[in-house]
Amino acid sequence: MPYVGGVRIAVCPGSFDPITNGHVDVVRRALTMFDEVVVAVATNAAKEALLSAQVRAAVAAEAVAGLPGARVALVPGLLADFLREVGACAVVKGIRGASDVDAEVPMALMNRYLSGVETVFVAGDQSMAHIASSMVKDVARHGGRIDDLVPAPVVPVVRAALARREEGRPEVGRSETGQDGERP
Numbered sequence: 001m002p003y004v005g006g007v008r009i010a011v012c013p014g015s016f017d018p019i020t021n022g023h024v025d026v027v028r029r030a031l032t033m034f035d036e037v038v039v040a041v042a043t044n045a046a047k048e049a050l051l052s053a054q055v056r057a058a059v060a061a062e063a064v065a066g067l068p069g070a071r072v073a074l075v076p077g078l079l080a081d082f083l084r085e086v087g088a089c090a091v092v093k094g095i096r097g098a099s100d101v102d103a104e105v106p107m108a109l110m111n112r113y114l115s116g117v118e119t120v121f122v123a124g125d126q127s128m129a130h131i132a133s134s135m136v137k138d139v140a141r142h143g144g145r146i147d148d149l150v151p152a153p154v155v156p157v158v159r160a161a162l163a164r165r166e167e168g169r170p171e172v173g174r175s176e177t178g179q180d181g182e183r184p
C-alpha cells in the first residue's frame with residue numbers, strides 16, 4: 001500500500017446524489033482506520049444525476065465539515081487515476097447487504113486492476129441500512145420527509161432541485177447550496 005509522508009489516505013468514492021447519513025457513517029468509520037479520508041464525488045455512467053457534481057460536492061463538504069481528517073474532492077474522470085493522484089492506500093465502500101456486494105465487487109476488481117489499490121468494505125450502521133440516495137430522492141419527490149435520512153444541508157438542496165425539475169427548469173450551480181448567493 002502506498003504512503004504519502006506516512007499519512008494513510010483512503011478514498012470513499014460515490015455519486016453522492018445526494019450524500020446521506022449512511023455515507024457519513026461510512027466516512028466516520030473509515031476515519032477510525034485511516035489518517036485522512038477523501039470523499040470523492042464521481043460520475044456513475046449508469047445513473048442520471050439530480051444534482052450537478054459541483055452541488056453534490058458542496059453539500060458533501062458541509063456534511064463532513066465536522067469530521068477532522070475528512071475532505072471532499074471532485075473526480076473528473078477515472079477513479080483509478082484519482083487514487084494515484086491523491087496517493088490513496090485504499091478505497092472504502094459501505095455495504096448494506098448482499099446486493100451492495102454484488103454491485104461493488106466488480107468495481108473493486110476493476111479499480112485494483114487499474115490502480116493496484118485495494119477496496120475495503122465496511123458494514124454500515126444497521127439502523128441506516130434502509131437509506132439509499134435513490135430512495136431519498138423518491139421519498140422527497142412524493143412529498144415524504146427526508147430530514148432523518150440525510151444531513152441537514154441536503155434537505156433544501158434536494159427539494160429545490162426536484163422543484164426545478166418538476167417545473168422543467170434547468171439545473172443551476174452552486175447557488176443551490178446558498179453559498180454564493182440566494183437560495184433558489
Ligand code: PNS
Pocket residue numbers: 013014015016042043044045047075077078079080106107108110111
Ligand atoms: O455511489 P455509486 O454510484 O455506487 O458510485 C459509483 C462510482 C461513482 C464510484 C463509480 O461509478 C466510479 O468510480 N465512477 C468514476 C469513473 C470510473 O472510474 N469508472 C470505473 C469504475 S470501476
